[in-house]
Amino acid sequence: MIRCVDIYKSFADKLVLSGINFDIQSGEIFGLLGPSGAGKTTLIKILTGQLPFESGYAFTLGKNVGDLSGEDKRNIGIMMDEFGVYERFSCIENLKIFADIYGVAHVKIKDTLEIVGLGDAVKVKAKNLSKGMRTRLQLARVFLHSPKIIFLDEPTSGLDPQTMKSIHRIILDKKKSGATIFLTTHNMEEAAALCDTVALLNEGVIVEKGSPKEICRKYNHQKKIELHLSSGEDVLLPHGKESAGEIYKLFEAESVETIHSSEPNLETVFLELTGRKLQEDA
Amino acid sequence: MKNVIVIIKKQIKDTIKNKTVLIQFVLFPVMTLIMENAMKIKDMPELFITKLFSVMYIGMAPLTAVAAIISEEKEKNTLRVLMMANVAPGQYLTGVGIYVWTVCMAGAAVMATGFEQKDILLYLATMGIGFAISIVLGGCIGIFANNQMAATSLVMPVMAVLSFGPMLALFNDTIEKAARFLYTQQIRVFLDNMTVDRSTGKGAVIIAVNAAVLILLFFTAFKRKELGK
Ligand SMILES: Nc1ncnc2c1ncn2[C@@H]1O[C@H](COP(=O)(O)OP(=O)(O)OP(=O)(O)O)[C@@H](O)[C@H]1O
Numbered sequence: 001m002i003r004c005v006d007i008y009k010s011f012a013d014k015l016v017l018s019g020i021n022f023d024i025q026s027g028e029i030f031g032l033l034g035p036s037g038a039g040k041t042t043l044i045k046i047l048t049g050q051l052p053f054e055s056g057y058a059f060t061l062g063k064n065v066g067d068l069s070g071e072d073k074r075n076i077g078i079m080m081d082e083f084g085v086y087e088r089f090s091c092i093e094n095l096k097i098f099a100d101i102y103g104v105a106h107v108k109i110k111d112t113l114e115i116v117g118l119g120d121a122v123k124v125k126a127k128n129l130s131k132g133m134r135t136r137l138q139l140a141r142v143f144l145h146s147p148k149i150i151f152l153d154e155p156t157s158g159l160d161p162q163t164m165k166s167i168h169r170i171i172l173d174k175k176k177s178g179a180t181i182f183l184t185t186h187n188m189e190e191a192a193a194l195c196d197t198v199a200l201l202n203e204g205v206i207v208e209k210g211s212p213k214e215i216c217r218k219y220n221h222q223k224k225i226e227l228h229l230s231s232g233e234d235v236l237l238p239h240g241k242e243s244a245g246e247i248y249k250l251f252e253a254e255s256v257e258t259i260h261s262s263e264p265n266l267e268t269v270f271l272e273l274t275g276r277k278l279q280e281d282a
Numbered sequence: 283m284k285n286v287i288v289i290i291k292k293q294i295k296d297t298i299k300n301k302t303v304l305i306q307f308v309l310f311p312v313m314t315l316i317m318e319n320a321m322k323i324k325d326m327p328e329l330f331i332t333k334l335f336s337v338m339y340i341g342m343a344p345l346t347a348v349a350a351i352i353s354e355e356k357e358k359n360t361l362r363v364l365m366m367a368n369v370a371p372g373q374y375l376t377g378v379g380i381y382v383w384t385v386c387m388a389g390a391a392v393m394a395t396g397f398e399q400k401d402i403l404l405y406l407a408t409m410g411i412g413f414a415i416s417i418v419l420g421g422c423i424g425i426f427a428n429n430q431m432a433a434t435s436l437v438m439p440v441m442a443v444l445s446f447g448p449m450l451a452l453f454n455d456t457i458e459k460a461a462r463f464l465y466t467q468q469i470r471v472f473l474d475n476m477t478v479d480r481s482t483g484k485g486a487v488i489i490a491v492n493a494a495v496l497i498l499l500f501f502t503a504f505k506r507k508e509l510g511k
Pocket residue numbers: 011012016034035036037038039040041042043186
């Protein structure tokens with residue numbers, strides 16, 4: 001569906017993307033995870049034909065992005081954080097404009113607003129929407145014409161955890177209906193919860209990619225098992241047969257409350273690979 | 283064509299919501315009606331106020347409206363969304379142009395009520411040409427300006443020259459000599475006589491040259507500044 005081959009892009013003298021390679025399969029959620037300034041938005045712009053680049057190839061819908069036709073654009077939905085809405089128009093009026101452009105029946109507008117959780121705010125003017133509702137309206141615009149590929153640039157940045165979860169559910173539902181989704185984020189929990197594949201992007205270089213679980217397993221150097229005991233104590237045991245006796249004893253004494261392998265999360269993997277944190281405030 | 287209609291429909295819906303643009307459309311027609319009926323000064327030429335305001339209407343409303351509409355869409359980043367939805371820049375500009383022209387013509391129709399029946403058509407045709415030229419100029423400003431502030435600061439001086447030039451030309455010969463080259467001044471001169479005769483030709487040439495220069499400027503701007511990028 002989407003393919004990048006050795007993409008290089010620079011602004012003036014500054015190299016922003018250097019040698020990006022990946023493939024995205026149809027129907028998957030692909031997450032580009034990286035800190036601010038890594039080049040995430042730049043890559044979305046390239047893949048949607050909004051930005052020229054120096055070398056390499058970018059394919060969307062199996063086509064060179066330079067050759068995307070009007071009909072192809074109809075099959076692509078894009079939400080960028082800087083995209084605006086018509087402030088003086090209500091949610092439904094905003095969507096009517098795009099329904100007319102895409103030739104979508106007006107009956108579908110209300111359904112789409114329901115799907116994104118704006119069913120009760122149909123007539124609310126965009127300027128009176130909260131940040132979360134505004135994001136939902138943007139999502140509704142992207143979903144309206146049922147595109148095959150959806151690009152979401154930081155769809156949940158700046159939202160409270162509850163709204164974020166609800167947006168995640170909407171995105172996962174969209175995946176179920178067969179869409180391929182490309183999203184960017186600097187939130188590793190979001191990437192782990194949503195994405196089939198993630199690529200870790202740092203300063204224009206993809207330092208690792210794969211399924212979130214795979215990546216975490218790959219960087220599980222310490223190989224430990226973590227037990228939380230009813231006494232409140234935490235015990236870290238080596239992951240191997242030498243621990244079997246100890247674990248058996250603890251279970252027999254019924255003192256184990258939880259047990260799990262202590263794998264790193266995407267955040268720690270990123271830190272290990274780049275020496276940088278994903279989020280400044282994290 | 284479908285996209286042009288979508289843009290026109292969107293703008294029509296926005297007419298009542300967007301007060302800053304609405305006032306531009308309504309102000310002159312309403313003022314004309316009021317002043318023409320309230321002020322009865324002896325020796326004042328017939329329809330003096332209407333004709334004067336008509337020229338100011340041409341020099342202000344379409345210019346401000348077009349520049350405001352385009353620059354707002356740029357500033358609020360809604361133009362980019364339209365372009366991504368495969369609305370071509372030309373379609374967008376055509377839609378905005380047709381919309382503003384039509385609304386201005388409606389305003390002109392109100393102002394035309396004072397004219398004798400035989401003059402109405404000629405008056406409307408003249409106004410229509412004037413609006414069209416102003417719309418092209420407004421389009422240039424809208425394309426150049428990246429936000430509403432920039433658009434306003436460009437519109438203000440241009441508007442002042444186009445609207446007040448012809449008015450001041452009535453009282454000052456030097457200004458009249460310079461204002462002669464403005465399409466608004468030529469339209470004012472034409473509206474004063476309201477007859478097509480030999481002297482009309484020269485005015486028409488000046489108006490045509492104005493239009494040609496502005497259309498050229500428009501396409502240069504259009505090519506240089508990629509709209510919505
Ligand atoms: N139009 C531009 N001109 C010059 N430099 C740019 C331009 N757009 C982006 N950059 C630079 O490219 C780098 C990558 O920017 P980009 O917006 O792709 O980052 P990002 O990963 O999306 O960051 P964020 O998480 O903050 O959105 C940044 O250093 C930025 O300053």
